[in-house]
Amino acid sequence: xxxxxxxxxxxxxxxxxxxxxxxxxxxxxxxxxxxxxxxxxxxxxxxxxxxxxxxxxxxxxxxxxxxxxxxxxxxxxxxxxxxxxxxxxxxxxxxxxxxxxxxxxxxxxxxxxxxxxxxxxxxxxxxxxxxxxxxxxxxxxxxxxxxxxxxxxxxxxxxxxxxxxxxxxxxxxxxxxxxxxxxxxxxxxxxxxxxxxxxxxxxxxxxxxxxxxxxxxxxxxxxxxxxxxxxxxxxxxxxxxxxxxxxxxxxxxxxxxxxxxxxxxxxxxxxxxxxxxxxxxxxxxxxxxxxxxxxxxxxxxxxxxxxxxxxxxxxxxxxxxxxxxxxxxxxxxxxxxxx
Amino acid sequence: xxxxxxxxxxxxxxxxxxxxxxxxxxxxxxxxxxxxxxxxxxxxxxxxxxxxxxxxxxxxxxxxxxxxxxxxxxxxxxxxxxxxxxxxxxxxxxxxxxxxxxxxxxxxxxxxxxxxxxxxxxxxxxxxxxxxxxxxxxxxxxxxxxxxxxxxxxxxxxxxxxxxxxxxxxxxxxxxxxxxxxxxxxxxxxxxxxxxxxxxxxxxxxxxxxxxxxxxxxxxxxxxxxxxxxxxxxxxxxxxxxxxxxxxxxxxxxxxxxxxxxxxxxxxxxxxxxxxxxxxxxxxxxxxxxxxxxxxxxxxxxxxxxxxxxxxxxxxxxxxxxxxxxxxxxxxxxxxxxx
Numbered sequence: 001x002x003x004x005x006x007x008x009x010x011x012x013x014x015x016x017x018x019x020x021x022x023x024x025x026x027x028x029x030x031x032x033x034x035x036x037x038x039x040x041x042x043x044x045x046x047x048x049x050x051x052x053x054x055x056x057x058x059x060x061x062x063x064x065x066x067x068x069x070x071x072x073x074x075x076x077x078x079x080x081x082x083x084x085x086x087x088x089x090x091x092x093x094x095x096x097x098x099x100x101x102x103x104x105x106x107x108x109x110x111x112x113x114x115x116x117x118x119x120x121x122x123x124x125x126x127x128x129x130x131x132x133x134x135x136x137x138x139x140x141x142x143x144x145x146x147x148x149x150x151x152x153x154x155x156x157x158x159x160x161x162x163x164x165x166x167x168x169x170x171x172x173x174x175x176x177x178x179x180x181x182x183x184x185x186x187x188x189x190x191x192x193x194x195x196x197x198x199x200x201x202x203x204x205x206x207x208x209x210x211x212x213x214x215x216x217x218x219x220x221x222x223x224x225x226x227x228x229x230x231x232x233x234x235x236x237x238x239x240x241x242x243x244x245x246x247x248x249x250x251x252x253x254x255x256x257x258x259x260x261x262x263x264x265x266x267x268x269x270x271x272x273x274x275x276x277x278x279x280x281x282x283x284x285x286x287x288x289x290x291x292x293x294x295x296x297x298x299x300x301x302x303x304x305x306x307x308x309x310x311x312x313x314x315x316x317x318x319x320x321x322x323x324x325x326x327x328x329x330x331x332x333x334x335x336x337x338x339x
Numbered sequence: 340x341x342x343x344x345x346x347x348x349x350x351x352x353x354x355x356x357x358x359x360x361x362x363x364x365x366x367x368x369x370x371x372x373x374x375x376x377x378x379x380x381x382x383x384x385x386x387x388x389x390x391x392x393x394x395x396x397x398x399x400x401x402x403x404x405x406x407x408x409x410x411x412x413x414x415x416x417x418x419x420x421x422x423x424x425x426x427x428x429x430x431x432x433x434x435x436x437x438x439x440x441x442x443x444x445x446x447x448x449x450x451x452x453x454x455x456x457x458x459x460x461x462x463x464x465x466x467x468x469x470x471x472x473x474x475x476x477x478x479x480x481x482x483x484x485x486x487x488x489x490x491x492x493x494x495x496x497x498x499x500x501x502x503x504x505x506x507x508x509x510x511x512x513x514x515x516x517x518x519x520x521x522x523x524x525x526x527x528x529x530x531x532x533x534x535x536x537x538x539x540x541x542x543x544x545x546x547x548x549x550x551x552x553x554x555x556x557x558x559x560x561x562x563x564x565x566x567x568x569x570x571x572x573x574x575x576x577x578x579x580x581x582x583x584x585x586x587x588x589x590x591x592x593x594x595x596x597x598x599x600x601x602x603x604x605x606x607x608x609x610x611x612x613x614x615x616x617x618x619x620x621x622x623x624x625x626x627x628x629x630x631x632x633x634x635x636x637x638x639x640x641x642x643x644x645x646x647x648x649x650x651x652x653x654x655x656x657x658x659x660x661x662x663x664x665x666x667x668x669x670x671x672x673x674x675x676x677x678x
Contacts, residue, residue, distance in 0.1 A: 029386055029490055029493065030424070030493060030495055034424065034495050034496050034580075035390060035420040035421075035423035035424050035496070035563075035564060035565060036388045036389055036390040036420050036421055036423070036424040036426060036484075036486075037388070037389050037390070038386050038387070038388050038424065038488065038490070038493050039386060039387050039389070040386050040387070041380070041381070041386070041387035042380070042381065042387070047368055047377055047378060047379050047380070048377070048378050048379070048380035048381070048387065048430075048485070049375045049376070049377050050375055050376050050378070050430065050432055050465050050466050050483075050485065051374060051375040051376070051432070051466050052432040052433075052434045052466050052467065052468050052481065052483060053434070053468050054434045054435075054436050054468045054470040054479075054481060055470075056436050056470050056471070056472055056473075058472075058473045058476075059470065059471055059472070059473070060470070081374040081375050082374075082375055084374035084375070085369070085373065085374050085375040085377065087375060091387075091389065093389055093390070093391040093483055094391075095391045095392070095393045095481055096393075097393050097395050097479055126389050127389050127390050127391050127483075128391065129391050129392050129393045131393040131394075131395050131398065131399070132395070132398055133395055133397075133398070133477065133479075134395075134397045134398070134477055137397075137476050137477050138472065138473055138476050140393075140436055140472075140479045142391065142393060142434055142481035142483075144389075144391060144432055144466075144481075144483040145375075146387070146389065146485075147375075149377065151368055151377070154368065154369060154377050156369055156373050157373050157374070224374075225374060226374060241373075
């Protein structure tokens with residue numbers, strides 16, 4: 001039997017959703033449910049690191065996708081931002097706006113997914129808000145993530161110096177190829193269920209925030225960002241913030257077997273596809289092995305180096321410069337098909 | 340000439356909006372614009388206090404209202420939550436989702452309002468997100484507020500004991516009466532401009548968070564909440580959390596002259612109207628004068644006392660119990676007319 005949010009009512013709904021979240025840890029002095037959550041967010045000598053992301057139905061997700069995965073991703077993308085600062089995640093605040101006609105079970109599964117990722121990373125959900133939406137309006141999800149870091153270990157986008165190695169964790173391009181596959185198969189239009197056995201689709205729907213690698217790289221990498229807009233776009237942010245340029249060897253970009261099997265588009269996905277949520281960072285050449293150890297099983301690949309001259313050059317195996325691909329990253333405020 | 344968000348584009352828009360926010364204070368190590376903001380959020384021995392609120396067009400505001408006031412209110416309601424915990428505000432994160440057809444000038448004014456309230460309370464805007472929305476969808480605004488408090492001074496909803504005095508700051512009911520007036524005058528429907536010389540309308544559109552009073556009451560009041568759902572509804576939250584009841588004298592409720600002039604509905608607005616954003620708190624009888632001093636010019640009124648027996652009784656001047664008004668507070672997930 002289908003039950004809508006309006007049928008449950010605000011206060012019973014709050015109780016039902018709260019019950020799905022992890023029990024407060026010993027850091028929490030006042031849990032969710034008061035005017036504010038109170039938490040020992042930062043350890044001795046640490047400063048607070050914070051980030052917020054909105055996810056909008058029709059742009060960042062569709063209701064045809066499993067809500068649990070939408071919840072996992074909403075939390076993951078925020079934890080990824082903390083990872084890119086070299087911060088230890090500690091708390092989160094979650095707000096959802098949904099029309100009263102929304103299925104209760106969908107929102108409950110959304111919270112299950114949020115709770116899963118919170119538990120995995122020992123994150124306390126410290127606050128929340130639920131709001132109605134006019135009928136027919138999209139569901140909107142806001143997640144704020146809070147963490148702690150020693151100030152001298154925080155890694156910014158600025159800080160990359162000429163000669164530093166440009167490195168990435170994991171593999172690139174999978175998420176964008178997975179999105180393309182879901183678009184082609186009619187999954188985004190709600191016509192078919194997502195193929196969760198397809199590793200590309202899974203990378204798009206359930207990205208893993210590189211929290212441990214980020215912590216290991218704190219105080220070691222000279223600049224860091226997580227790849228959300230796409231490798232070239234995010235490297236561009238690092239170059240701009242650092243006042244430098246980069247030289248990238250296309251042949252060194254780490255491509256998964258699944259991505260290689262997609263054919264000639266593979267490199268283009270890796271260069272320009274968004275939402276990999278891998279870490280892109282720079283280290284001094286002498287720190288390469290320490291950085292590799294910090295990345296552990298996730299793996300790290302050196303894909304190029306920073307140069308004095310502004311701009312990004314992508315070199316092919318034969319040494320020729322690759323024409324910049326047309327698709328330079330996500331564009332927001334675009335049509336819904338940009339999902 | 341009207342310019343839309345889509346015409347400006349995402350990155351220039353971010354720069355334009357960032358420029359309107361206050362310059363980072365000395366507490367900020369990494370300002371807005373990196374993957375996360377980094378800030379010395381808490382002072383020596385303090386813990387972090389956090390809260391989040393969503394504001395939805397068509398439910399919490401309409402585009403016909405001055406955007407600057409919408410921004411001021413979005414920040415104010417979050418600072419009000421921190422005040423109700425007895426916390427010192429320090430940081431905020433602001434996320435906005437809007438269709439690409441939204442007027443740039445409206446969103447710029449929104450940020451001006453956010454920035455005004457941030458400056459007034461020395462709040463650093465540490466992070467943000469901008470997202471598109473499908474055309475025709477409402478604008479959604481998410482504000483997270485962060486603050487610090489000494490753990491022993493944090494004030495919860497729980498903690499009110501039988502015999503404690505029930506107190507409120509300022510006056511009650513104005514905001515709800517102002518909302519009613521805007522509904523009657525066609526302002527909510529966009530037919531007339533809001534009358535900003537009407538004190539009731541102004542209380543609804545531009546509430547003042549009782550930050551100083553909240554700080555003064557920290558470590559002094561036994562329980563505290565801000566009045567957002569309505570006096571009776573929020574007193575109900577305190578009673579429930581504290582495992583007690585309350586006896587209220589209707590004749591003692593502080594009504595502004597403007598509200599009294601509205602006629603026989605005045606008491607009902609004061610009891611059940613939402614969004615006053617005054618503080619509702621309890622103190623031991625011996626602490627009444629200290630509490631009054633802490634509230635300063637905002638003023639404090641004792642409106643009743645806590646009792647052992649559960650439930651809230653409202654007594655009229657002749658000692659008879661007032662029938663509970665039908666409207667027990669805001670209901671969310673309701674139709675848009677609930678604004």
